[in-house]
Amino acid sequence: MKQRELFLLGNTVDELGGVAGWTHQMARLFTGRGHSVHVIGVHEAELKMPLPDNQGYPVTSLYPNHPRTARRISGVQRLNPAARRQEAARVADKKRAVAQLGGLLEGARHGSIVIATQVWPMEWLREVDTSHLRIVGMSHESFAYSRACHRYHWIKRHYPHVDRWLALTQEDADIWIHEGLQNVGHMPNALAHLPAVPSPRTEKVVASIGRLADQKGVDMLLDTWAEVAPFRPDWELRIHGAGADEPQLRAQCTELGLDGSVRWMGRTSDVPGVLAESSVFVQSSRGEGFPLALMEAMASAVPCAAFDCAPGVREIVRDGEDGLLAPAGDIDALADRLLRLTGNPRLRDDMGDRARVNVQRFSQEQVLDQWEELFELLER
Incomplete structure (x- = not known):
């Protein structure tokens, strides 16, 4: 060559x-x-x-x-x-x-x-x-x-x-x-990495990974979780990332009464480790390109719920087959997708397994x- x-x-x-x-x-x-x-x-x-x-x-x-x-x-x-x-x-x-x-x-x-x-x-x-x-x-x-x-x-x-x-x-x-x-x-x-062992999807954890900035829509994620948390009191949202918007986002979390079910994890250099401890991945971005975090979650066999905010997102996730998409910015719809994934272990397993296979085309x-x-x- x-x-x-x-x-x-x-x-x-x-x-x-x-x-x-x-x-x-x-x-x-x-x-x-x-x-x-x-x-x-x-x-x-x-x-x-x-x-x-x-x-x-x-x-x-x-x-x-x-x-x-x-x-x-x-x-x-x-x-x-x-x-x-x-x-x-x-x-x-x-x-x-x-x-x-x-x-x-x-x-x-x-x-x-x-x-x-x-x-x-x-x-x-x-x-x-x-x-x-x-x-x-x-x-x-x-x-x-x-x-x-x-x-x-x-x-x-x-x-x-x-x-x-x-x-x-x-x-x-x-x-x-x-x-x-x-x-x-x-x-x-x-695709950056295919873990040798997929996530067991046993932890009641929803993971988000990304900068704490307007583009990533963490404010919309918190509004979404406010609709999910009352129906999933034994689940936890872990937000991995850092950014200038963190103080405002933490204040919003408190105002929504979510401090008991949201954990602020800070930035991470161990994405595979984060995903191994997660059962669902969520992406709430206002705009994206071809998101690496979404592919990494799928490679770990973690099913995804995401806003359909860009062609790259729907290129990666085959809606209804290996993940669930919601119309961009539709908080009620994203909450519905999270409720479906957190409430149905068989759906999580089927979509997670298919996601791990399908994402390898990249x-x-x-x-x-x-x-x-x-x-x-x-x-x-």
Whole structure:
């Protein structure tokens, strides 16, 4: 198999969250296939994920902190020395970061591949000479979630210029093609781990794993659990994750009278261990891409109840076969799905067993083969 030089360029290299986790997962897999890999982030994260001291590939951050946002100085602001100094410092910092990125890429072999794992880093990449490289752009969220925020315009601005850009599902790729982008394909995330032993599903525990941020909808999960808990007094909801919204969410939990049935577990580096102690997994996100936590739960034979908030979710979960989906944002419907799974051991077992089998269509080997096919296509 041909060995290639790959650069994975994202917002950060160490942020606690799905994209950084995916980045290091793929860096390890690409390295295992014999490729040379360098992981690059725009800046170091504040809320960091645990990383080993030696990943087996170089890791670089262009800024120690989140870079300043460009601000137009006009009118009376032009007379403000502090504002002018701040903007001059931002411009100087960006020139330095662009020069550092250019230095990392200029020595790469002709035809080496840069994978922009998120669209924001394109702001720096497009100021670098990449004429000798192939550029792949990615989005790790659904079209609908991008469309509702500024990233839609960033994608429309930056990704028409790349050699290939990848949505997570064919459904979203088709929508982007309809939006006028003709270089679109799709690539699913890879299942990170298949535990040797599935969860026994004996504990009366519902697990949630994710950042405590608006996108993950933990506030809606608490409202949902308020409908479930009175009917399942012997069940417990364990919320694994950390984030800026934790104080408000804990206050909401108390206001709903749920402190006796909700446990705040903090962040975890042992997802398989968490799932081994769970019998149901719940995902209440407002928006998703191709959620790794959902796949990991299924790999552990833990049946899932989730909001159908993105094509990636319904690509992973086959509703009624290996999990249960509720309309996005419908708290009553999600509560119904949780009541069904927590109240029916046979349903849990049947769906959990089917989930473990079905999710293996996203195995690392199969997804890596798809990447190799893409690399060969770019070299034609």
